[in-house]
Amino acid sequence: MGTAVLGAICGMLGSFAVLRKQSLLGDAISHAALPGIAIAFLITGVKDSNIFLLGALVSGLLGTFWIRSITKKTHLKSDTALGLTLSLFFGFGMLLLTFIQKQPNASQAGLDTYLFGQAATLLEKDVWLIAIVAGISLLILFIFWKEFKILLFDEDYTKTLGFNTRFIDVLITTFIVITIVLGLQTVGVILMSAMLLAPAAAARQWTNSLGIMVILAAIFGAFSGVVGTGISTVSGNLSTGPVIVLVAASIVLFSFIFSPNRGLLFREIRFRKNRNNIKMHKTLAFMYGIAKTHQNISHPHAIKILNGFQGFSKKSLQELVDLNYVKIDGQQWSMTQEGYQTAENLYDQQIKKSDE
Amino acid sequence: METNYAITVDDLTVAYNYKPVLWDIDLAIPEGVLMCIVGPNGAGKSTLIKSILGIIKPIAGTVSVFGKPYKKQRSLVAYVPQKGSVDWDFPTTALDVVMMGTYGSLGWIKRPGQKEKKASLEALEKVGMLPFKNRQISQLSGGQQQRIFLARALVQNASIYFMDEPFQGVDATTEKAIINILKELRKAGKTVVVVHHDLQTVPEYFDWVTFLNVKKIATGPVKDIFNDDNLTKTYGINYKVSVQE
Numbered sequence: 001m002g003t004a005v006l007g008a009i010c011g012m013l014g015s016f017a018v019l020r021k022q023s024l025l026g027d028a029i030s031h032a033a034l035p036g037i038a039i040a041f042l043i044t045g046v047k048d049s050n051i052f053l054l055g056a057l058v059s060g061l062l063g064t065f066w067i068r069s070i071t072k073k074t075h076l077k078s079d080t081a082l083g084l085t086l087s088l089f090f091g092f093g094m095l096l097l098t099f100i101q102k103q104p105n106a107s108q109a110g111l112d113t114y115l116f117g118q119a120a121t122l123l124e125k126d127v128w129l130i131a132i133v134a135g136i137s138l139l140i141l142f143i144f145w146k147e148f149k150i151l152l153f154d155e156d157y158t159k160t161l162g163f164n165t166r167f168i169d170v171l172i173t174t175f176i177v178i179t180i181v182l183g184l185q186t187v188g189v190i191l192m193s194a195m196l197l198a199p200a201a202a203a204r205q206w207t208n209s210l211g212i213m214v215i216l217a218a219i220f221g222a223f224s225g226v227v228g229t230g231i232s233t234v235s236g237n238l239s240t241g242p243v244i245v246l247v248a249a250s251i252v253l254f255s256f257i258f259s260p261n262r263g264l265l266f267r268e269i270r271f272r273k274n275r276n277n278i279k280m281h282k283t284l285a286f287m288y289g290i291a292k293t294h295q296n297i298s299h300p301h302a303i304k305i306l307n308g309f310q311g312f313s314k315k316s317l318q319e320l321v322d323l324n325y326v327k328i329d330g331q332q333w334s335m336t337q338e339g340y341q342t343a344e345n346l347y348d349q350q351i352k353k354s355d356e
Numbered sequence: 357m358e359t360n361y362a363i364t365v366d367d368l369t370v371a372y373n374y375k376p377v378l379w380d381i382d383l384a385i386p387e388g389v390l391m392c393i394v395g396p397n398g399a400g401k402s403t404l405i406k407s408i409l410g411i412i413k414p415i416a417g418t419v420s421v422f423g424k425p426y427k428k429q430r431s432l433v434a435y436v437p438q439k440g441s442v443d444w445d446f447p448t449t450a451l452d453v454v455m456m457g458t459y460g461s462l463g464w465i466k467r468p469g470q471k472e473k474k475a476s477l478e479a480l481e482k483v484g485m486l487p488f489k490n491r492q493i494s495q496l497s498g499g500q501q502q503r504i505f506l507a508r509a510l511v512q513n514a515s516i517y518f519m520d521e522p523f524q525g526v527d528a529t530t531e532k533a534i535i536n537i538l539k540e541l542r543k544a545g546k547t548v549v550v551v552h553h554d555l556q557t558v559p560e561y562f563d564w565v566t567f568l569n570v571k572k573i574a575t576g577p578v579k580d581i582f583n584d585d586n587l588t589k590t591y592g593i594n595y596k597v598s599v600q601e
Contacts, residue, residue: 154442
């Protein structure tokens with residue numbers, strides 16, 4: 001249940017991250033959250049997920065802030081800034097984690113579940129927290145839908161319309177950070193970003209509308225959450241994060257191949273069909289060139305003479321016969337009236353078709 | 357009668373890092389002109405427009421629109437960014453993009469309704485893109501995308517239009533269509549400012565011109581100041597252009 005809701009908000013907010021081309025920001029934030037968790041434990045000495053979340057939130061935001069200021073104040077590009085911050089925070093977090101494990105304190109066990117996530121550690125109050133945050137982000141999303149959309153598409157223009165772009169930006173980023181932090185317990189630091197990106201990337205394949213994309217991403221996210229958690233519980237103590245991410249990745253793979261408009265499979269089919277079509281039409285045009293020289297357009301010619309024409313195949317000839325453009329009589333072909341007329345207007349038709 | 361100035365720029369200076377991109381620009385654009393800004397690459401043409409519109413924060417200088425600060429007059433100004441500045445694979449339709457032009461007058465939170473939709477459809481019609489209203493924007497040609505951007509600005513129903521290279525990468529037909537719309541805007545008393553690259557067409561398209569190369573070289577009516585002298589000063593080489601009378 002918790003993972004379903006979590007998957008849903010991840011999908012929704014992930015759509016925005018993907019469209020802003022800030023996919024890796026999620027990765028950096030989640031890694032940056034690790035030292036926060038460790039420090040929260042060191043300070044309080046108790047294992048309370050709420051305190052951990054707070055620590056994660058603080059260090060996650062700190063990481064985001066670092067990335068921003070590195071890109072702004074130095075000549076480094078954002079990928080470099082992301083990489084630097086990510087590894088620095090994660091390295092520091094790992095250091096603290098190993099330090100904690102060497103401590104004689106017994107309650108340290110279980111901190112490392114934050115690396116890969118463990119849905120079983122979710123308590124009812126955690127689920128409630130996730131649900132409340134999901135509700136709030138849904139509400140915010142609904143209220144500021146128009147503002148989010150225009151900012152994502154054209155930030156400069158949004159400014160000239162008089163919107164405070166920084167406010168919208170901070171709003172989106174804050175919710176992305178909060179979502180990531182909430183997901184850490186279930187999916188873990190390392191794979192959290194996939195949870196954000198995979199449903200969104202899959203959803204983008206199926207639609208050209210932002211609204212539908214966000215809804216689909218939420219559904220895909222929820223689905224991966226449920227199925228992933230299911231598999232991980234059924235098959236014993238498998239870490240939840242990797243399983244959820246693998247489920248999400250299968251959805252992405254499926255979408256890349258099978259989605260009707262952007263998918264590889266249908267694109268290939270369309271491409272082949274189109275090419276065959278053009279081949280067939282080119283053959284018709286070639287025949288037209290021959291038939292034109294005769295007074296009687298249906299004068300029969302040997303099929304042999306077509307062999308010299310590149311692009312001619314038995315298949316395309318058969319198609320022409322099926323369309324009733326050409327008649328075959330033994331080794332001879334002749335053009336029908338219909339075929340002649342089609343050939344005459346062929347080029348115009350091709351143009352019209354590509355214009356549709 | 358005294359000339360009304362649509363835009364007045366005073367002492368505008370912009371720098372990205374150490375080098376100034378714009379230096380001490382003073383510029384007054386009279387109301388109702390169709391003006392182009394010309395200058396070599398890196399002269400700060402786009403930067404000038406962006407800093408007038410508050411997208412880039414200048415180091416110094418003020419901008420006023422009809423005598424008042426720009427911030428209070430935003431609704432009078434529309435902007436057409438460079439086509440390449442956005443991701444055209446964004447999941448949305450042509451009509452949706454044009455509707456974005458109505459967001460400014462709607463303000464926060466409120467959704468566009470029937471009235472906004474009608475205005476957007478009219479703007480699409482004006483640029484000849486009505487048949488493509490439901491087309492995914494990535495499936496539009498470069499010229500069509502440019503027209504969509506123009507329609508989005510038209511729907512704002514502003515008094516001043518800023519356009520950043522609207523003729524970049526469009527074919528001759530689209531160029532003619534766009535310039536006709538711009539001329540119509542001028543006829544309706546609007547002020548239009550265009551970043552332009554093709555010096556050959558300046559006398560044919562525009563009545564006002566600003567030469568820019570970090571500093572302002574000259575500004576005024578095309579027939580008075582569009583000459584070899586100013587072109588040489590702006591582009592640094594001995595420039596000869598045949599001005600058709």
